[in-house]
Amino acid sequence: MASTRPAVDKRRLILDAAVRVFARQGFHTCRVSDIADEAGVAYGLVYHYFQSKDEVLDTLFLERWGVMIEAILEIDRREIPAREKLQAIASFIVDSYRHDPDLMKVIIVEVTRAANSFGAAHIGEINRAYRLIEGIVEQAQASGEFRRGISPAFAAMAFYGAIEQVLTGWIFGVVDEDVDGYDRAKDYIVETICGGLQQR
Amino acid sequence: MASTRPAVDKRRLILDAAVRVFARQGFHTCRVSDIADEAGVAYGLVYHYFQSKDEVLDTLFLERWGVMIEAILEIDRREIPAREKLQAIASFIVDSYRHDPDLMKVIIVEVTRAANSFGAAHIGEINRAYRLIEGIVEQAQASGEFRRGISPAFAAMAFYGAIEQVLTGWIFGVVDEDVDGYDRAKDYIVETICGGLQQR
DNA sequence: GCGAGGGTTGACTCGTCAGTCAACTTCGAG
DNA sequence: CTCGAAGTTGACTGACGAGTCAACCCTCGC
Numbered sequence: 001m002a003s004t005r006p007a008v009d010k011r012r013l014i015l016d017a018a019v020r021v022f023a024r025q026g027f028h029t030c031r032v033s034d035i036a037d038e039a040g041v042a043y044g045l046v047y048h049y050f051q052s053k054d055e056v057l058d059t060l061f062l063e064r065w066g067v068m069i070e071a072i073l074e075i076d077r078r079e080i081p082a083r084e085k086l087q088a089i090a091s092f093i094v095d096s097y098r099h100d101p102d103l104m105k106v107i108i109v110e111v112t113r114a115a116n117s118f119g120a121a122h123i124g125e126i127n128r129a130y131r132l133i134e135g136i137v138e139q140a141q142a143s144g145e146f147r148r149g150i151s152p153a154f155a156a157m158a159f160y161g162a163i164e165q166v167l168t169g170w171i172f173g174v175v176d177e178d179v180d181g182y183d184r185a186k187d188y189i190v191e192t193i194c195g196g197l198q199q200r
Numbered sequence: 201m202a203s204t205r206p207a208v209d210k211r212r213l214i215l216d217a218a219v220r221v222f223a224r225q226g227f228h229t230c231r232v233s234d235i236a237d238e239a240g241v242a243y244g245l246v247y248h249y250f251q252s253k254d255e256v257l258d259t260l261f262l263e264r265w266g267v268m269i270e271a272i273l274e275i276d277r278r279e280i281p282a283r284e285k286l287q288a289i290a291s292f293i294v295d296s297y298r299h300d301p302d303l304m305k306v307i308i309v310e311v312t313r314a315a316n317s318f319g320a321a322h323i324g325e326i327n328r329a330y331r332l333i334e335g336i337v338e339q340a341q342a343s344g345e346f347r348r349g350i351s352p353a354f355a356a357m358a359f360y361g362a363i364e365q366v367l368t369g370w371i372f373g374v375v376d377e378d379v380d381g382y383d384r385a386k387d388y389i390v391e392t393i394c395g396g397l398q399q400r
Numbered sequence: 401g402c403g404a405g406g407g408t409t410g411a412c413t414c415g416t417c418a419g420t421c422a423a424c425t426t427c428g429a430g
Numbered sequence: 431c432t433c434g435a436a437g438t439t440g441a442c443t444g445a446c447g448a449g450t451c452a453a454c455c456c457t458c459g460c
Binding site: 010036041042043044045048 | 436437438439440441
């Protein structure tokens with residue numbers, strides 16, 4: 001019963017507190033002391049576990065983005081139509097938001113879309129996700145499931161951009177998030193990107 | 201010949217310099233003195249024309265966003281199919297980027313997608329644009345040009361999100377911007393959103 | 401040529417905050 | 431019980447940068 005680890009993982013406590021603080025105030029406008037206060041630990045402890053304020057956000061991003069990349073890879077391995085793969089990816093991302101809106105808000109607002117600071121630093125990781133989606137579209141075009149003539153790279157951007165925009169709508173609070181709203185959103189996104197808006 | 205105005209409009213000079221500085225360094229990481237240096241004016245002059253650093257960015261955003269809203273309104277007045285309206289809007293936004301990439305970068309990165317700072321402040325203006333696009337989709341669904349079953353609000357987000365994502369690709373420098381790249385991009389976006397990826 | 405008002409200057413103030421560090425506490429091993 | 435290492439504390443420092451302000455310079459009307 002005597003565990004060699006401390007009862008509570010303070011490092012985790014700090015990371016979780018940072019998510020809430022970054023989501024509430026934004027990375028640039030919050031102070032490190034806000035994170036420490038929120039976590040209920042001393043100021044200095046943040047610097048015991050992390051080299052800098054930046055490293056806290058880096059850690060949060062890399063942790064979560066890694067999980068997402070893994071999920072996309074797993075989905076891509078399945079033997080299902082491309083449309084269902086895209087549906088599964090949209091589902092995963094929307095569910096990530098449903099499960100932890102603060103974390104997704106931080107990742108999107110402070111990293112994925114921050115061209116001058118963290119976005120530039122993690123551009124490689126971000127691109128890996130795009131390219132995986134691109135690959136799915138490419139293969140579907142080769143197999144005849146998707147029509148040719150639309151660049152897979154642009155299709156991937158349109159798809160991912162549509163998802164992020166919907167999340168942004170929730171983040172900004174301009175779209176209501178009722179109970180079934182999340183599942184409807186997934187369907188609308190996939191239906192728009194795969195099926196198109198036009199009458200057929 | 202004797203103009204009552206000074207030969208050069210220093211206020212304009214400051215705004216234009218701010219665009220370059222914000223684009224290069226980001227709003228939070230640049231100093232007011234960087235703007236003054238870039239404009240070739242004294243530090244204090246920035247505060248002669250603007251109440252605060254924030255007001256400089258607010259001004260840039262409101263100026264440009266107003267022009268865009270006007271453009272969308274004008275396009276919406278035309279008697280053309282919805283698809284062509286969307287094409288014209290995509291065209292306008294992409295051309296805005298082509299004409300002044302720095303300004304568009306600043307508006308997207310620092311305002312449109314900044315949920316905690318300027319985005320929240322200008323949420324009303326940002327929403328006006330979404331709702332205009334939403335209206336176009338709604339009308340097209342009523343007229344039978346677009347199929348029903350996709351929420352116009354989500355369609356608008358998907359459309360606008362796709363555009364912003366492509367611009368973001370250019371901003372991050374992950375998509376090459378060759379001469380005809382801009383026009384191809386417009387077509388891909390509209391073709392994806394209106395026609396869909398799937399084989400028909 | 402003189403005075404007034406707007407335009408322009410940049411040194412300075414003053415608050416803020418990331419990061420440091422020396423001291424204290426906890427706990428397990430011997 | 432004792433020692434040491436790891437975990438934890440928070441007061442302090444040093445840099446930095448937004449915003450102020452008093453003085454300076456034009457130019458134009460009289």
